[in-house]
Structure formats: C-alpha cells, structure tokens
Amino acid sequence: MANIQARFQLDWPGFTLDIDLALPGRGVTALFGPSGSGKTTLLRCVAGLERAPQGFLSVNGEIWQKDNYWLPTHQRPLGYVFQEASLFPHLSVMGNLCYGMKRSANVQASALDKPIELLGIGHLLDRKPDRLSGGERQRVGIARALAVNPRILLMDEPLAALDIKRKQEILPYLEHLHDALDIPILYVSHSPDEVARLADHLVVLEGGRMLANGPLAETLARLDLPIRLGEDVGTVLDAKVGAIDSDWHLARVDFLGGSLWAREHGIPIGRHVRVRVLARDVSLAQQAPGQSSIQNVLRGRVDAIGNDGHPGLALVRVRVGDSMLLARLTKRAVAELGITLGQELWVQVKSVALME
Missing domain, CATH: 3.40.50.300 (P-loop containing nucleotide triphosphate hydrolases)
Incomplete structure (x- = not known):
C-alpha cells in the first residue's frame, strides 16, 4: 500500500x-x-x-x-x-x-x-x-x-x-x-x-x-514506454553472488529464475548485487545453442512483443522464472523464428553489468 x-x-x-x-x-x-x-x-x-x-x-x-x-x-x-x-x-x-x-x-x-x-x-x-x-x-x-x-x-x-x-x-x-x-x-x-x-x-x-x-x-520492462538506461533499454535484476571462479575471474550471480556469469569485481559470496542487462546484449534461439562464446544461456517464455524505435526492430520481453529480460530483434528474425506469446525459447545473454 x-x-x-x-x-x-x-x-x-x-x-x-x-x-x-x-x-x-x-x-x-x-x-x-x-x-x-x-x-x-x-x-x-x-x-x-x-x-x-x-x-x-x-x-x-x-x-x-x-x-x-x-x-x-x-x-x-x-x-x-x-x-x-x-x-x-x-x-x-x-x-x-x-x-x-x-x-x-x-x-x-x-x-x-x-x-x-x-x-x-x-x-x-x-x-x-x-x-x-x-x-x-x-x-x-x-x-x-x-x-x-x-x-x-x-x-x-x-x-x-x-x-x-x-x-x-x-x-x-x-x-x-x-x-x-x-x-x-x-x-x-x-x-x-x-x-x-x-x-x-x-x-x-x-x-x-x-x-x-x-x-x-x-x-x-514495459514495452509501451521503453526507458533507456543510458545508451539502451534494459532490465535490472536483484541478485546475490553465488560463486566465484577464480581461475577465470568470473562471478556467478543468482537471481529469481536462474544464474548469470559476470566479470569478478572482488564482491564476496552472499553479497546482494544488482545486475543490469541491456536489450542489445540478449538474443533468442528456438534450440539449445551448441558451442558458443556466449556463456549465459537461460530458458524463458515470451511474455510480450512490442515495437522498438526503428520500424525494422522489435522488443521481445521474456520471463525467466520470476524475472524479466528484454531482447532487441529485427522483425524479420521475429517472423523467421515464429516467435509468439507464451513460446518457450533459449535466451542468450552476451554481456552483464554487475553493480554492487
């Protein structure tokens, strides 16, 4: 209230x-x-x-x-x-x-x-x-x-x-x-x-x-009014540092819906953090990706599809557990993948900004 x-x-x-x-x-x-x-x-x-x-x-x-x-x-x-x-x-x-x-x-x-x-x-x-x-x-x-x-x-x-x-x-x-x-x-x-x-x-x-x-x-995450976080639209996830990979200087952050790997910044395990994911760094696939440089792959469900600022682009909102991510795709890609509301897809996150 x-x-x-x-x-x-x-x-x-x-x-x-x-x-x-x-x-x-x-x-x-x-x-x-x-x-x-x-x-x-x-x-x-x-x-x-x-x-x-x-x-x-x-x-x-x-x-x-x-x-x-x-x-x-x-x-x-x-x-x-x-x-x-x-x-x-x-x-x-x-x-x-x-x-x-x-x-x-x-x-x-x-x-x-x-x-x-x-x-x-x-x-x-x-x-x-x-x-x-x-x-x-x-x-x-x-x-x-x-x-x-x-x-x-x-x-x-x-x-x-x-x-x-x-x-x-x-x-x-x-x-x-x-x-x-x-x-x-x-x-x-x-x-x-x-x-x-x-x-x-x-x-x-x-x-x-x-x-x-x-x-x-x-x-x-609203598609009717995309709000730019600086250079692009995106979402913010509440998370905790769940593990540290010291060999590769990476930190695993766990949120409601999954986990993401980000660059390690010396934040201890268990610390609450926020994770910013920009729409330009998210891609979607119908099949589980094979070997790829993208290390963050999640399973999600399409929650909404909306127009982006350019007539050839679309924003797709994907629910991953209880969290939301935005992906920017060309409308041709949306059509070729046959993306529809409620469809389950693989979500690939190329880059993550970790904020303590």
Missing part, C-alpha cells in the same frame, strides 16, 4: 506541473527524466518550497497539504540534500551538523551518532569545509539532513557536482543509507547508473507529467 500521496498542479509561463502520485513509504523512489521535466519542482512542492494551490500531500499518514491547509517548510519533518552541500565555511563539520539540528527542538544530540556512522565521517568532525573533498562535503551534507531525524529524505541530484571518482566514492554510502533507513527517499537524478544501482521504485517524468510510476524492474 502506498504511504505517500502527492497531487500538485502549477501553471507557469511555458511550463505546467500536473502530478498525481502514489509512492511507497520506504525505500528509494527515483524521479527520472530529461531537464525541464519537473523533477526538482516536484521535490520542492513536497518540501513546501513551492506552493501548489489546492494541492494534496500525505506522508505516511500525516497530512502536510490539503485544501486550504498547508504546513510550512520549517514545520515539515524532512531532510533536503541539494547538488551542493553548502556548508558554513566558518564552522567545523560537527558545527555544521549541530546547526542542522537547531530547527528540530525534539532531536537529541545522540541523533547525530547514526548519520555520522552511516556516512563514515567520524574522522572529519573537527575539519572545516575547505579541508574536505567534494565527496566528503556531500557526505556531511547528507548527514546534516539526517540529523533532524526526518520522516522523508529529499535528494536533488546529490552527485551531479562530483567527478566520476568522487561519485564512485560516495555511491556505497548511498547504498548503505538505502539498507539502513526506514524512511522514504525521493531521489532526483539524470544518471541511469544511479537509478539502476539505488532505486526500488521509478517515476518517469516528461513535460511536467508522469509517464510511468512503479517498481524499478517492472517499469523498466
């Missing part, structure tokens, strides 16, 4: 936000879409920084906006993380964290312990912001947002200002937050990698309106 209900309408010159959303009350919901699609505006409406007349907002049973009632931002129990940490330069890290607590009178000093541990900033507490890296500053900014013991965390492209190295540094901490926090996180991002790695739920926006809203894997 959805625990966040949000309905906003704003009319500005050249832009209209018209949103009616039901979202889960825990986990990471990614707000995804091109620039100007309304992601940040929606986040600001939830925070109360933009006031949408006659809007409605309920967060885990608490009404923050309804009819003429509107709870001001400073009274909303939320944390907000911006693209830039915007720390006070004259205060230490600890001083910045304590300052963030002042707006919440009922929060005890011990409330800082968990954010400090989760973000790994205990050794930075005495430093001033000018002695922190970009990734460290952003981790402090996130800890400051959590210091108020929020009931929802809003994150507006928190990694956008960081280079690739700093993004890779901070992503494991964001994954840790995902596992450790029992509150909903609304996460605005342009990055397909961040969405695939962090999100449980996906909202796709375009032109101020919602195009899709649902669990990540299910939404990515």
